[in-house]
Amino acid sequence: MSLDSDVIVDRRRIHRKLTFWRVVSAVVVLAAVVAVGVLATPSGRSALTSSGSIARVNIEGLIRSDQQRVEALERLEKSSAAAVIVHINSPGGTTAGSEQLYDSLVRLKAKKPLVVVVEGLAASGGYITAIASDHIIAQQSSLVGSIGVLFQFPNVSELLKTVGVKVEEVKSTPLKAAPNGFEPTSPEARAALDALVKDSYAWFKDLVKQRRGMDDTQLEKVVDGRVFTGRQAIDLKLIDQLGDEKTAVTWLVEQKNVKKGLPVRDYKLQPRFSDLPFLKTAAAVTLEALGLGSIAHQIGQTGVVQAVDRFGMDGMLALWQPAGSN
Numbered sequence: 001m002s003l004d005s006d007v008i009v010d011r012r013r014i015h016r017k018l019t020f021w022r023v024v025s026a027v028v029v030l031a032a033v034v035a036v037g038v039l040a041t042p043s044g045r046s047a048l049t050s051s052g053s054i055a056r057v058n059i060e061g062l063i064r065s066d067q068q069r070v071e072a073l074e075r076l077e078k079s080s081a082a083a084v085i086v087h088i089n090s091p092g093g094t095t096a097g098s099e100q101l102y103d104s105l106v107r108l109k110a111k112k113p114l115v116v117v118v119e120g121l122a123a124s125g126g127y128i129t130a131i132a133s134d135h136i137i138a139q140q141s142s143l144v145g146s147i148g149v150l151f152q153f154p155n156v157s158e159l160l161k162t163v164g165v166k167v168e169e170v171k172s173t174p175l176k177a178a179p180n181g182f183e184p185t186s187p188e189a190r191a192a193l194d195a196l197v198k199d200s201y202a203w204f205k206d207l208v209k210q211r212r213g214m215d216d217t218q219l220e221k222v223v224d225g226r227v228f229t230g231r232q233a234i235d236l237k238l239i240d241q242l243g244d245e246k247t248a249v250t251w252l253v254e255q256k257n258v259k260k261g262l263p264v265r266d267y268k269l270q271p272r273f274s275d276l277p278f279l280k281t282a283a284a285v286t287l288e289a290l291g292l293g294s295i296a297h298q299i300g301q302t303g304v305v306q307a308v309d310r311f312g313m314d315g316m317l318a319l320w321q322p323a324g325s326n
Helices: 002-039 042-048 067-078 095-111 125-130 157-163 187-212 216-220 230-235 245-256 277-289 293-302
Strands: 054-063 083-094 114-123 136-138 143-145 227-229 264-266 317-319
Touching: 054 067, 054 095, 054 125, 054 245, 067 095, 083 095, 083 125, 083 245, 095 114, 095 125, 095 187, 114 125, 114 245, 125 143, 125 187, 136 230, 136 245, 143 230, 187 216, 227 230
Parallel strands: 054 083, 054 264, 083 114, 114 136, 114 143
Antiparallel strands: 083 317, 143 227
16 A cells, blocks of 8 residues: 555656646747747848848838837837838828828938838828938839828718708817818818918928928929929939939948948838747647647737728828829
């Protein structure tokens, strides 16, 4: 009987040791998977090997206020990247978001040599972004400009009248929440909006004049809201050079004394765990081995971050919209 008790005790002791070493092994494997997963992605490699490289930043689509982007650019300021090439392909966005991005790039430019390459489009708020740089390069067929400000709102007052719906409201002053789209816009509300648009437009024009070194005559040629091709833009002083990323690298080497031959590596402004499918799957398997099946299932099905992209943009827009695009 005593012998059986000793055997049971020994087995329990061995079982506890095995459980301990299984957990330790799982943690080690998870750490190794994380390291391999990071090194397997361009963003991970660039984060670890940014020293002796040029960072490539991509600005695409609609520009809105984004604190994560601001923080990512601040981290880039402190990195060991030798220089930065900003690729822009954007029709613009909100004036506030464009100003925020412009300010972030100006701060970045104070720390590192920076050049902008217009891929296909740098219009309105996209052009605000571009002029943060001292040197703008665009392809011959790229579109730049659309210097202006827009405030759009739908008015369904005639529709409501047709279906017999009337919206009642009580407000403190006539201009509170005006215009609301449920009634004809009053002259006072239209005048207030006009003042807002003109003030932002004056800010935009002054920014272009200052950053591009234009006189009043040159400025008036480019601020009527239209876009220009790269070929036109170079004569109008909206850009500095025709070319692509290779042109940008050459400019950095010749004008900013950046070392020749440095690789250009992507720098992601908003890295997501879900951008690493291999890492996500391996992490889920490791968590399953640890008995954390519910967490593993959640990672495997949805990832850690779920993003919903909406076109809900508040405030005034610095946005290029081709005719008939509404």
